[in-house]
Amino acid sequence: MTNPILSNWTTPFEIAPFADISDDDFAPALDQAMTAHNAEIDAIAANPDTPTFANTVEALEAAGAQLDKVLSVFFTVAGADSNPKREELQRVFSPKLSAHFSGISSNKALFERVADLWARREDLKLTEEQARVLMLTHRGFVRAGAALDGDEDARMQEIKSRLASLGTSFTQNLLADERDWFMDLTEQDLQGLPDFVVNAARAAGAEKGAVGPVVTLSRSLIVPFLQFSPRRDLREKAYRAWAARGANGGETDNRDIAAEILDLREERAKLLGYDNFADYKLETEMARTPDRVRELLMQVWEPAKARADADAEILTRMMQKDGVNGPLEAWDWRYYAEKRRKAEHDLDEAELKPYLQLDRMIEASFACANRLFGLEFKPLNVPLYHPDCRAWEVTRNGRHVAVFIGDYFARGSKRSGAWCSAMRAQARFPKEQAPIVINVCNFAKGDPALLSYDDARTLFHEFGHALHQMLSNVTYESISGTSVARDFVELPSQLYEHWLEVPEVLAEFATHAETGEPMPQVMLEKVLNAANFDQGFQTVEYVASALVDLAFHDGDAPADPMAKQAEVLAGLGMPQAIGMRHATPHFAHVFAGDGYSSGYYSYMWSEVMDADAFAAFEEAGGAFDPERAKALEDNILSTGGSREAEDLYLAFRGRLPGVDALLKGRGLIAA
Numbered sequence: 316m317t318n319p320i321l322s323n324w325t326t327p328f329e330i331a332p333f334a335d336i337s338d339d340d341f342a343p344a345l346d347q348a349m350t351a352h353n354a355e356i357d358a359i360a361a362n363p364d365t366p367t368f369a370n371t372v373e374a375l376e377a378a379g380a381q382l383d384k385v386l387s388v389f390f391t392v393a394g395a396d397s398n399p400k401r402e403e404l405q406r407v408f409s410p411k412l413s414a415h416f417s418g419i420s421s422n423k424a425l426f427e428r429v430a431d432l433w434a435r436r437e438d439l440k441l442t443e444e445q446a447r448v449l450m451l452t453h454r455g456f457v458r459a460g461a462a463l464d465g466d467e468d469a470r471m472q473e474i475k476s477r478l479a480s481l482g483t484s485f486t487q488n489l490l491a492d493e494r495d496w497f498m499d500l501t502e503q504d505l506q507g508l509p510d511f512v513v514n515a516a517r518a519a520g521a522e523k524g525a526v527g528p529v530v531t532l533s534r535s536l537i538v539p540f541l542q543f544s545p546r547r548d549l550r551e552k553a554y555r556a557w558a559a560r561g562a563n564g565g566e567t568d569n570r571d572i573a574a575e576i577l578d579l580r581e582e583r584a585k586l587l588g589y590d591n592f593a594d595y596k597l598e599t600e601m602a603r604t605p606d607r608v609r610e611l612l613m614q615v616w617e618p619a620k621a622r623a624d625a626d627a628e629i630l631t632r633m634m635q636k637d638g639v640n641g642p643l644e645a646w647d648w649r650y651y652a653e654k655r656r657k658a659e660h661d662l663d664e665a666e667l668k669p670y671l672q673l674d675r676m677i678e679a680s681f682a683c684a685n686r687l688f689g690l691e692f693k694p695l696n697v698p699l700y701h702p703d704c705r706a707w708e709v710t711r712n713g714r715h716v717a718v719f720i721g722d723y724f725a726r727g728s729k730r731s732g733a734w735c736s737a738m739r740a741q742a743r744f745p746k747e748q749a750p751i752v753i754n755v756c757n758f759a760k761g762d763p764a765l766l767s768y769d770d771a772r773t774l775f776h777e778f779g780h781a782l783h784q785m786l787s788n789v790t791y792e793s794i795s796g797t798s799v800a801r802d803f804v805e806l807p808s809q810l811y812e813h814w815l816e817v818p819e820v821l822a823e824f825a826t827h828a829e830t831g832e833p834m835p836q837v838m839l840e841k842v843l844n845a846a847n848f849d850q851g852f853q854t855v856e857y858v859a860s861a862l863v864d865l866a867f868h869d870g871d872a873p874a875d876p877m878a879k880q881a882e883v884l885a886g887l888g889m890p891q892a893i894g895m896r897h898a899t900p901h902f903a904h905v906f907a908g909d910g911y912s913s914g915y916y917s918y919m920w921s922e923v924m925d926a927d928a929f930a931a932f933e934e935a936g937g938a939f940d941p942e943r944a945k946a947l948e949d950n951i952l953s954t955g956g957s958r959e960a961e962d963l964y965l966a967f968r969g970r971l972p973g974v975d976a977l978l979k980g981r982g983l984i985a986a
């Protein structure tokens with residue numbers, strides 16, 4: 316019998332036949348699909364004919380269709396509905412898959428064919444999109460080291476494997492430090508803490524086998540503790556332990572690991588012909604050069620620091636009123652900022668929640684997409700992997716566009732956070748394929764299900780990613796939808812969050828679950844103002860981390876990363892009461908793997924663009940200006956990675972983004 320994952324799917328819109336698939340099907344399907352993919356790759360590499368775009372690049376695009384099917388089903392359920400069996404499969408699959416893909420990118424015969432095409436690219440009469448796919452394919456091989464020979468090749472393999480194991484050690488040390496430390500609290504120490512913190516502290520105590528409640532170093536517990544505990548001595552003790560993660564000496568100390576990682580990255584970049592690791596890393600990004608990143612971050616840094624310094628004075632005076640003398644310290648900031656927030660714009664979550672019903676917020680996200688892009692959504696009754704999942708058919712002018720799936724509720728089998736993925740990405744080659752896109756969130760269930768304001772933003776955010784997939788209109792899957800530079804991919808999602816804040820959207824869809832009344836104006840204003848609170852602090856702690864990350868990789872690797880960190884912070888005039896959001900010994904974004912190394916800036920880069928892009932609508936005549944909407948779809952949402960991100964943005968906006976809209980949005984300069 317054919318494995319149901321590899322069979323032809325005869326379901327509506329060829330959605331995976333989840334009901335027919337059992338966990339035992341995954342391992343054999345994966346092995347079979349990898350074998351098939353390897354055979355396809357070998358055939359392309361061994362083709363005796365002269366390389367052509369069709370027999371090499373297009374053949375590579377078409378290869379691995381079975382593997383795509385297996386992975387789309389597996390990653391969907393492994394992330395959103397896991398179980399011990401699926402967890403075990405994931406542990407087995409992940410090294411197999413990385414070996415599989417690195418085998419392809421280091422296949423010399425294959426690389427020679429691609430390199431031959433690249434050398435003759437001017438004579439191949441390629442379309443703009445084909446030229447782009449050839450460039451990306453070639454660049455991918457070169458960056459993976461396929462052009463290296465002999466000793467250099469061997470050294471590259473050594474570096475990669477050493478970096479992988481250092482990244483794992485870094486993560487494990489950090490987890491160990493976070494797991495091992497906790498601070499016992501007496502009943503008296505709990506005074507002043509709100510119920511949810513007390514409950515979390517008790518639950519953490521039970522989990523650690525402690526006598527009573529405890530504070531741990533988990534962000535979700537220590538941050539509210541620092542925010543609410545009136546006990547300055549306890550805040551200091553907890554903060555110091557939190558800041559020392561990965562730098563406690565002994566076996567779990569990450570400082571030497573960080574130094575070795577930076578050294579190896581530099582060597583790797585130089586082997587590949589780059590001046591330094593940041594040049595290598597940023598080559599594929601919209602920012603392109605370290606100087607452009609630094610320039611942008613510094614434009615944000617100055618006003619953020621000015622705001623933070625002014626806020627520090629206010630908080631210091633509040634602290635003095637409490638009878639505490641001396642400077643405001645890092646363990647004081649959150650506590651006094653919370654007091655100030657409560658005094659200045661207290662927003663009662665309990666009062667707000669009934670206005671944010673999940674179903675109405677889904678409707679709101681659809682209604683905006685209808686007004687902007689003419690999309691229509693019709694519920695679709697298809698079996699999926701969990702009864703909580705819902706599906707819609709998305710059409711425009713009566714024509715099928717995509718299937719959209721929403722899996723909104725938290726459950727034990729789902730990993731935390733929220734994400735969007737394409738179970739099938741849009742493409743026209745080798746055959747027309749319409750996207751199937753899923754948004755996964757972790758909202759609390761209820762009848763009706765009610766959201767916090769952050770939840771509602773998350774819903775719009777993920778739906779923005781979904782639009783990027785659903786409106787994609789390119790030929791090749793490798794550049795479709797969200798297959799764009801990392802510092803560009805959050806533009807559509809963060810941009811879409813702005814429509815939630817459009818007063819007429821909230822007025823229509825934020826209606827009270829019982830009375831049906833729209834949200835009162837006062838509450839609406841409070842919601843919008845609360846979003847800007849304490850942005851001096853938040854911007855400073857983030858930008859400081861991003862600048863240290865950049866300094867580590869832009870130039871020779873520092874022999875002592877901690878000294879380098881101190882030097883960068885001193886140069887910036889880092890406010891004394893604000894710590895880096897992630898200091899070096901626990902900066903997992905940068906050291907656990909390569910993902911965000913010299914790339915931590917990208918969150919802010921995207922935010923600069925989304926603020927600037929939404930300003931384009933406001934300047935043009937409002938949030939639903941039809942010409943702007945068309946320009947957004949034509950130049951950004953439909954184009955995937957078919958052109959350089961900078962060119963796409965220029966085509967949409969007519970100029971590159973400036974930081975003013977972001978600074979206004981964060982309340983760091985006057986609107």
Ligand SMILES: [Zn+2]
Pocket residue numbers: 776780805808
């Ligand atoms: Zn996102």
